[in-house]
Amino acid sequence: MSSTILNDDQALSVVPSSRITTYTEDLISPIRTTCPYCGVGCGVLANIDEAGVVSVTGDPEHPANFGKLCSKGSALAQTLGTERRLTQPYYQNKQRTIAKGQPTDTQPVEWEAVLDDIASRLNNTIVTHGRDSVMFYVSGQLLTEDYYVANKFIKGFIGNNNIDSNSRLCMSSAVAGHKRAFGADLVPSNYEDLESCDLLVLVGSNMAWCHPILFGRFLAAKKRDPNKKLIVIDPRRTDSCEFADLHLPIAVGTDTHLYNGLLHYLEQEGCGNKDYLKQCHDVKPALEAAKTWTIDKVATACGISADLVQEFYALVAANDKTVTAFSMGVNQSASGTDKVNAIINTHLYTGRVGRVGASPFSLTGQPNAMGGREVGALANLLAAHLDLDNEQHRHLVADFWQAPQPLAAEVGVKACDAADAILDGRIKAIWIMATNPVVSLPEADKFRRALATCDLVIVSDCSVDSDTVKCADIVLPAQGWGEKSGTVTNSERRISRQRALMPALGQAKPDWWILSQVAKRMGLAGFDYQHARDIFNEHIALTAYRNDTSQDVSENNQPRHLNLAKDLSPMVVGAIASIEESPNHLKQQNKNVFSFSHDAYDVMTPFQWGGARITPSKTKFIAITPPSHASIPNRHTQRLSSKSAHSKKNNGSHTFHQDSSGALDLRLITGRLRDQWHTMTRTGLAPQLNQHESVPTLTVHPNDAKQLGVDQGDYVQLRPCYEKNLSINSQPPRTVASTTTNSQVLAQVAISDSMSAGDAFMPMHWSNAFARFARVGTLIPTVVDPHSGQPELKNSAISVMPVPMKTYGKILVHPDLQDTMIVHLRETLLDFEKEPEDQGVLIPSSDTNTISERSNSLPALTWSLSRQTNSVLITLASPVDKVISKLLDPEYWQHFINTYQTSLTDKSINSAFTCSKQAKQLRFVSTQVEVNNKVIDRASISTSKSDIPSDQLLLSICFAPQVAQLPSMHWLNNCFASTDAIPENQRYKWLLAGRPATGYVDPGALVCSCMAVGENIIIETITKQQCMSAHAVGKACRAGTNCGSCVSQINALIDRYAS
Amino acid sequence: MSLDSPEPTHTAFSTNASSSRRQTTAGIVIIGAGMAGSRFAIELARAQQQSSQEKGAAHLPITLISKEPQVGYNRIMLSPVLSGESVFEETYLYELAEYEQLGITVLAGTSVDAVETNQQCVKLSDGQTLDYTELVLATGSQARVIPFANHDAKGVHVFREIADVQVLTEYARQAKKGLVIGGGVLGLEAACALASQGADMTVVHVDSHVLNQQLDMPAAHLLQAELFSRSVKLEVLANTECITVNDQHEVNGLLLKDGRTLPADFIVMAVGVIPNTTLAQQSGLEVNRGILVDNFMHTSCPHVYAIGECIELDGELFGMVAPVNQQVDTLVSVLKESSVSSSRRLSSDSRITEYKNHWRPFISKPLSLKLKVSGIAAFSAGQIAFDDIEMAQIERVVYQQTSLDHYLCLYIKASKLIGTVLYGDVSESGFYSQLITDGSDISSIKEDLIFGEAYCDVEKIEAAEPESAVPSDAHLIGEAS
Structure with a gap:
């Protein structure tokens, strides 16, 4: 088939402006694939050595990243082991598993049997409860092919629209905004716009952390041309602000106010692009709505100075080449769609749309959110950018699919409605794929309760560390990154291949295969796929189906911009597949449409659908009415009541609410960490990525910390104030959690003046698999945007209360012992919780409602997990004496390790401890040696020196009343790799001390994840080698030289330590 | 000197x-x-x-x-x-x-x-x-001899002089059954020595554990287990009623107050001096x-x-x-x-x-112990027994390595090390007894003290009364084998 493969030169000669081509064969090794994290969609080169060990670098050929990778992408190879993987389908007693937090009563099953069973149970559910009783909840981590099959399966053949994606939590406001403004879900901008703009405005985006490679592209351009300006609009002073010319710390949720004001300003300043405005609809109402938003009014609403607003407006007005890049701070909002349109309005008004260096730009959060949009895998979308509410479109799709019945017109159950739909009996069977909604959805505990009551819960995933897996009746092992193969679309509409690097582990299967197998067993036609390519070709065909580019532009979104056949066919002429290669059900339809041959699909290079530029041809202004109470009132003042508003003026010092229990009401903003991704099931495996932040933290302003009486590292309890969130929406949210909710979150305080007083920030990554009480989703009420259905995730009322911990602990365990240890800790906690009357913590009683709501006890023991290079670090704390006396008892740990030892026949375990009951300190270590009852394999001895048995460190436990009394874990972690360096007769003392007796310098907390450089090393280059710039530090110790996302941290160290 | x-x-x-x-x-x-x-x-x-x-x-x-x-x-x-x-x-x-x-x-x-x-x-x-x-x-x-009835019988001995050694060795060589009254240092040494020479030995001790003056309970229990493994049997909380004899006024047993009689061919009294x-x-x-x-x-x-x-x-x-x-x-x-x-x-x-300028007054110092039984390393120094009120002011830092039977215990009071019991690993005995003797303020090294001298920056600590320090070899005389 070599004739089908073109080389770069040939392709470039056809379309110089585009890079659609296929790689020549000698370019296939190393394997080119795409990063599975954010929406940037960086190209990855995977090298596989002779031993099968994978290493990754950025793909210099990939137009998203040109060879660069961020900390997460750089660490991809570390996530490819066999650890924490699901490898076998199994049944599970979900009630017991939910109660215990670990899989219980599991029953492995073979694929054949479980697929038959699922098919028959889904058929029975449909027969008994109707077509609408089945739901799929899918994910932006699915490949386009998986997505396509899921969407076709449920919409075309089960016959409902109950399919939603975790993209609902990510960019559905952007989709809704795009559709309102452009008539279709179009992203009119390219990454190169970030380089060619004169002004980049980031709205609700910590681009330095969340899209670091793109941010790097802008910064490189700004370095070349320092006149380029960066403005960051964010309630927090994020690391992105480090490089900004202007930071507008607006109050959460006031983006529409700011942008209405901008539109008004642009009109006043005469910045309208008359030519462009000619093709725009509804300009006047939008300008009218913006009219009242004077700079002063905006400043008041946003809580910033009028000068700052003025400066921002002037810069936008002055720079024709302005790109406004927005992300979750805009989308994850009850007014997210309006925010998107308020931003787009200003671009439409100035004609800065789809032009080089001038465009609004939605930065998507997930690797394939865009692919999901293209196949329509959301409850309110159809497929191929066709419209669900358009009957013709539904016919078109049903016809293409040869669906057995017309497609349903009703919008399906959306993500945030799923819990209610299950609880009120509408949904009887739910299939969740590649996402962890028990962690990520608002009112996450309610969703978990719903799953516990649902008749049939199927979860397909690749990781055992998904909390949602523990809520399933049937668990299916899906292939993960590095195994699966297909396509993804990035934020600039660029479609790239993810390629398999290795055979799948165990019995893991591609999601499209699992879905197709079930569909076929349900007796459905049209799922006879042999390869991901078959599905992609069908997707291509559907985008082209009755999408005649020559037809006139109609109100019906016709012709559609999304037409992959149009994009591909002129350029890859030789790649058209023979009919024999097509699945049977497509053979009739596909004759005249472009199709990838098997080989051509394998060597497909990244391309942008719709070409390099999409210029929306009919655009619409949306009149925006900013919500009157956009933010949760700062410290929850009763601003809604006019009386209290009045009294507030007279009593300005009492602007916060703090009750007698010491609780302080704060506004919760959630977001990402630099080195983590989603619920950490993958990044949590990479030791380097767990160093930047290894425990759940709540970042607060120094004043609030003072008010709470807490210091850096102290623990606080976060409780939801669902009822207070009602006030921010004029429309009451459809669901209100009962006040009996037991949601509990514990976090360690991080104090930073990057926060506004009254705001608190907590990362969204922590799940039960990695922390006992840190699922931030349990704190968030279900308040959704009326247009997009996207939940408000960055503007919630919480109450924060100090938790005086009496003991702090660090446990390092060998990864083999991780689950055993967690089960042990859970049982410790459960044992304790069974005896409520004995609890050592008294909550101050009071007659106010607020207090009685808080009368739930404090968690008696909390912990979080962090994967280290050779071990797993568990960070613990407890406020309860009775628990502490257990934890500090060496017998308790001896018993634990004895229990573990009984399961080992060929190993013996030795333990040592040191303790002081009076000082409340314990250190305990266990090592393991192979007992000499194995037949020695002489061949293996000759090949491997490491066969000489030596003590394997299994467990290292430290407890103390103060964190500072715990040893650093760096050296101990290394000892999990080998204890050979320790003198035999000193072994236990060294291990208990946590360091060698002499001559050890601790590298300190990891600052640069990519190059693995610790804080102490950086400080040394500053103080001893006189490195006075991040550049010099990088030269001296390599810190900050890869993705650069730690440069601001390095600069802070220079500020602090440079003499 | x-x-x-x-x-x-x-x-x-x-x-x-x-x-x-x-x-x-x-x-x-x-x-x-x-x-x-x-x-x-x-x-x-x-x-x-x-x-x-x-x-x-x-x-x-x-x-x-x-x-x-x-x-x-x-x-x-x-x-x-x-x-x-x-x-x-x-x-x-x-x-x-x-x-x-x-x-x-x-x-x-x-x-x-x-x-x-x-x-x-x-x-x-x-x-x-x-x-x-x-x-x-x-x-x-x-050697103290408790005047039990028949304490003067043939076969009742003390363990004090070379002449005693010669007689007792003879019993052991004949694999006789012997009792040692007194589970102190001398009694245990005698019992182990005689057992190793072939005698069938039992130690009779009034207290709840052996070496109750020198060891705390955990160390004593380790020692007792070790003695047991060496075939030295032990009767604790055992009060002697009298020595029993045969017609020839030769020892044949020991009657305890609980009514039991322990048979014996000879008895060694090791009940102090x-x-x-x-x-x-x-x-x-x-x-x-x-x-x-x-x-x-x-x-x-x-x-x-x-x-x-x-x-x-x-x-x-x-x-x-x-x-x-x-x-x-x-x-x-x-x-x-x-x-x-x-x-x-x-x-x-x-x-x-x-x-007085060059006279050096004798000041009683905390004592240290070393047990001279081959293969058993035990050491104690300073104060290791406390009443309840005292105990409330004491911090007890313990190190234990179970499979090696290592047990170290430090008794700390008001930032001073006042006592230590070491069992199994006595390598730090010199360091700890010096700190006890010197009355040094150990607050700066307290966290690491249990890990031994190598972990402690001894330059940071000062002896409370440096002029009265005894030579560092003072407590090391009498080596364990």
Whole structure:
């Protein structure tokens, strides 16, 4: 088939402006694939050595990243082991598993049997409860092919629209905004716009952390041309602000106010692009709505100075080449769609749309959110950018699919409605794929309760560390990154291949295969796929189906911009597949449409659908009415009541609410960490990525910390104030959690003046698999945007209360012992919780409602997990004496390790401890040696020196009343790799001390994840080698030289330590 | 042994002494050539020699009187002799030739019948009278024998002298069944030694655990388990009613108060010692349980001193090596400048005033223990037993390595280490006992103390009373095998 493969030169000669081509064969090794994290969609080169060990670098050929990778992408190879993987389908007693937090009563099953069973149970559910009783909840981590099959399966053949994606939590406001403004879900901008703009405005985006490679592209351009300006609009002073010319710390949720004001300003300043405005609809109402938003009014609403607003407006007005890049701070909002349109309005008004260096730009959060949009895998979308509410479109799709019945017109159950739909009996069977909604959805505990009551819960995933897996009746092992193969679309509409690097582990299967197998067993036609390519070709065909580019532009979104056949066919002429290669059900339809041959699909290079530029041809202004109470009132003042508003003026010092229990009401903003991704099931495996932040933290302003009486590292309890969130929406949210909710979150305080007083920030990554009480989703009420259905995730009322911990602990365990240890800790906690009357913590009683709501006890023991290079670090704390006396008892740990030892026949375990009951300190270590009852394999001895048995460190436990009394874990972690360096007769003392007796310098907390450089090393280059710039530090110790996302941290160290 | 250099005035005083009229006396007479007496004789002679070389002063002669024919053997090394791991000749503290080289007159196999303090002379069993300028009583102690019924039966022994070793070894060789009454250091050493020689041994102990003076409960339990593994059986909380005998008045068992009779072919009483005070008492010295002395080892009588296990100071008796050696050092500091001129009979009081600058008072220090049983390393020092009120102020830091039977325990009070018990791994015994002895403030190293000296920046700590520090080897005499 070599004739089908073109080389770069040939392709470039056809379309110089585009890079659609296929790689020549000698370019296939190393394997080119795409990063599975954010929406940037960086190209990855995977090298596989002779031993099968994978290493990754950025793909210099990939137009998203040109060879660069961020900390997460750089660490991809570390996530490819066999650890924490699901490898076998199994049944599970979900009630017991939910109660215990670990899989219980599991029953492995073979694929054949479980697929038959699922098919028959889904058929029975449909027969008994109707077509609408089945739901799929899918994910932006699915490949386009998986997505396509899921969407076709449920919409075309089960016959409902109950399919939603975790993209609902990510960019559905952007989709809704795009559709309102452009008539279709179009992203009119390219990454190169970030380089060619004169002004980049980031709205609700910590681009330095969340899209670091793109941010790097802008910064490189700004370095070349320092006149380029960066403005960051964010309630927090994020690391992105480090490089900004202007930071507008607006109050959460006031983006529409700011942008209405901008539109008004642009009109006043005469910045309208008359030519462009000619093709725009509804300009006047939008300008009218913006009219009242004077700079002063905006400043008041946003809580910033009028000068700052003025400066921002002037810069936008002055720079024709302005790109406004927005992300979750805009989308994850009850007014997210309006925010998107308020931003787009200003671009439409100035004609800065789809032009080089001038465009609004939605930065998507997930690797394939865009692919999901293209196949329509959301409850309110159809497929191929066709419209669900358009009957013709539904016919078109049903016809293409040869669906057995017309497609349903009703919008399906959306993500945030799923819990209610299950609880009120509408949904009887739910299939969740590649996402962890028990962690990520608002009112996450309610969703978990719903799953516990649902008749049939199927979860397909690749990781055992998904909390949602523990809520399933049937668990299916899906292939993960590095195994699966297909396509993804990035934020600039660029479609790239993810390629398999290795055979799948165990019995893991591609999601499209699992879905197709079930569909076929349900007796459905049209799922006879042999390869991901078959599905992609069908997707291509559907985008082209009755999408005649020559037809006139109609109100019906016709012709559609999304037409992959149009994009591909002129350029890859030789790649058209023979009919024999097509699945049977497509053979009739596909004759005249472009199709990838098997080989051509394998060597497909990244391309942008719709070409390099999409210029929306009919655009619409949306009149925006900013919500009157956009933010949760700062410290929850009763601003809604006019009386209290009045009294507030007279009593300005009492602007916060703090009750007698010491609780302080704060506004919760959630977001990402630099080195983590989603619920950490993958990044949590990479030791380097767990160093930047290894425990759940709540970042607060120094004043609030003072008010709470807490210091850096102290623990606080976060409780939801669902009822207070009602006030921010004029429309009451459809669901209100009962006040009996037991949601509990514990976090360690991080104090930073990057926060506004009254705001608190907590990362969204922590799940039960990695922390006992840190699922931030349990704190968030279900308040959704009326247009997009996207939940408000960055503007919630919480109450924060100090938790005086009496003991702090660090446990390092060998990864083999991780689950055993967690089960042990859970049982410790459960044992304790069974005896409520004995609890050592008294909550101050009071007659106010607020207090009685808080009368739930404090968690008696909390912990979080962090994967280290050779071990797993568990960070613990407890406020309860009775628990502490257990934890500090060496017998308790001896018993634990004895229990573990009984399961080992060929190993013996030795333990040592040191303790002081009076000082409340314990250190305990266990090592393991192979007992000499194995037949020695002489061949293996000759090949491997490491066969000489030596003590394997299994467990290292430290407890103390103060964190500072715990040893650093760096050296101990290394000892999990080998204890050979320790003198035999000193072994236990060294291990208990946590360091060698002499001559050890601790590298300190990891600052640069990519190059693995610790804080102490950086400080040394500053103080001893006189490195006075991040550049010099990088030269001296390599810190900050890869993705650069730690440069601001390095600069802070220079500020602090440079003499 | 380095001592402070005398002040110039003292030098002048010493030089004058050469004109004294009593040069022909026996000089400094030491009664008793056990560990205290023989060591004192040697150390004093060495100090005199050094002083003579430096100043050319003439010193008093030294006479050492020994009741036993063997002079200056290390009694605490009898356990290895009993277990057959050592021979008696190895127990001598000093080469016999050394006494001669240092000019010490040794009167072996001679006992003292009386002391005439007024005349400053002693009457020997062979009829001789010996004048003394200074007299040192080092009469030691004898093994205590509890007067149970039949305590005088054939087969009841103590473990004190080389003669005892010889008899007990014979029982062991015949694989006899033996009981040791007393689970103290000596009793356990005897039991282990005899068991290793073939005897079937059981230790009978009144307390709840062995070595209750020296070990805390966890360490004692480890030790007891180790003893058990060596076939030494143990009866704790066992009160003896009487010794039972056969027709020939030979031991055949031990009747306990709980009614049980433990069969036995022989019994060793290891229930402590009684100071030998008879001679002192007869000589008119003040005696309580032991011969009363002050911190400079003076008895109630001028020119008469006492050291070792026969003395009592502030109500305390001394049975361990370290304090006895320290007493020797004190007395050497007091008497090393004595010369013929000291016959001027200065009163004790005025002498104290005059010499106090280089006299080193004896201060009772926390004791340390080392058990001399092959393969068992146990060590303790300082205070390790506390009443409840005291215990509330004590921080107890424990280290344990279960599979190796290592147990270390530190008792800390008000930022000082006041006691330690080490079992299995005694490598840090020197470090800890030094800290206890010095009364050092350990707050800066407390967190790492349990990990040993290598983890502790000892430069940061200071001894509370550095001037009173005893030589660091003081507690290391008597090695574990």
